[in-house]
Amino acid sequence: xAENPSNKLTDAYNQMLARAKQGLEKAGKGxxxxxxxxxxxxxxxxxxxxxEAGKVGDYLRRDLHDAGQFLAETGQDLxxxxxxxxxxxxxRMAELFLTVADKTKLELDKLAERAxxxxxxxxxxxxxxxxxxxxxxxEELHFHKTGHIxxxxxxxxxxxxxxxxxx
Numbered sequence: 228x229a230e231n232p233s234n235k236l237t238d239a240y241n242q243m244l245a246r247a248k249q250g251l252e253k254a255g256k257g258x259x260x261x262x263x264x265x266x267x268x269x270x271x272x273x274x275x276x277x278x279e280a281g282k283v284g285d286y287l288r289r290d291l292h293d294a295g296q297f298l299a300e301t302g303q304d305l306x307x308x309x310x311x312x313x314x315x316x317x318x319r320m321a322e323l324f325l326t327v328a329d330k331t332k333l334e335l336d337k338l339a340e341r342a343x344x345x346x347x348x349x350x351x352x353x354x355x356x357x358x359x360x361x362x363x364x365x366e367e368l369h370f371h372k373t374g375h376i377x378x379x380x381x382x383x384x385x386x387x388x389x390x391x392x393x394x
Contacts, residue, residue, distance in 0.1 A: 237373045239275050239283045240353045244323050247287065251327065258327070262287060283353060290355045291327055293346075293389045301391075308391045309357045320372060324355055350378045350385035359387035 243265040250261030265287075266280040275283065297308045348359050354376055359368045363384030368376070378385055 235275070236279065236283055236353050237375065239269055239279070240286060240355065240373045241320065241323075242274070243269060243280075243283055243287055244320075244327060244355070248323050248327050258291070286353045287355070289348070290357070290389075291324075294324070294357070297389075297391055303391070308389075320356060346388065348376055348387040348389065350376050352376050358390050360390045362386040362388055 243262070246265035246268055247258065247261040250264050251258060262284050266284040269275045269280045269283070270277045274280075294308050297303070301307070347362075348354055352375070353373060354370055355373050356370050359370070359376065360366070361368070361379040361382060361384040363386070364379060364382040366379050366381040366384075367390065368379070368387065376387060379387075
């Protein structure tokens with residue numbers, strides 16, 4: 228039975244997040260390096276093609292940059308960024324994401340060249356936990372676990388923005 232490509236990428240997102248966290252703890256070389264190493268590992272192990280690993284790495288960078296920027300600019304906690312209670316999130320994912328998002332907050336300058344792409348999430352991409360809002364009609368999509376972004380259930384829009392409690 229062939230592996231579902233949707234599950235393959237969401238599983239890879241979670242695995243790369245875990246590897247990035249391990250890389251941050253062990254190597255101490257920074258988030259960019261840890262994410263690149265996680266991409267390379269996924270490719271080397273045959274979990275993903277190089278292209279897929281790069282795409283999932285970009286999804287992680289986007290989500291972590293957005294979370295880190297929110298934490299740095301507002302001083303609020305991850306719960307406000309998510310727009311839902313952390314108790315609804317798988318505890319392992321919440322811990323991983325929070326740990327890496329905190330590191331991201333400290334490394335925003337290092338990710339500046341990729342930051343230009345932050346701000347728009349598209350149907351078909353993978354995103355981590357949090358809330359996205361349709362740019363066309365304002366409908367909110369809540370992600371309690373990593374998943375593919377579907378078209379807006381209300382208007383079939385395909386572009387979304389991350390929103391937080393104070394948005």
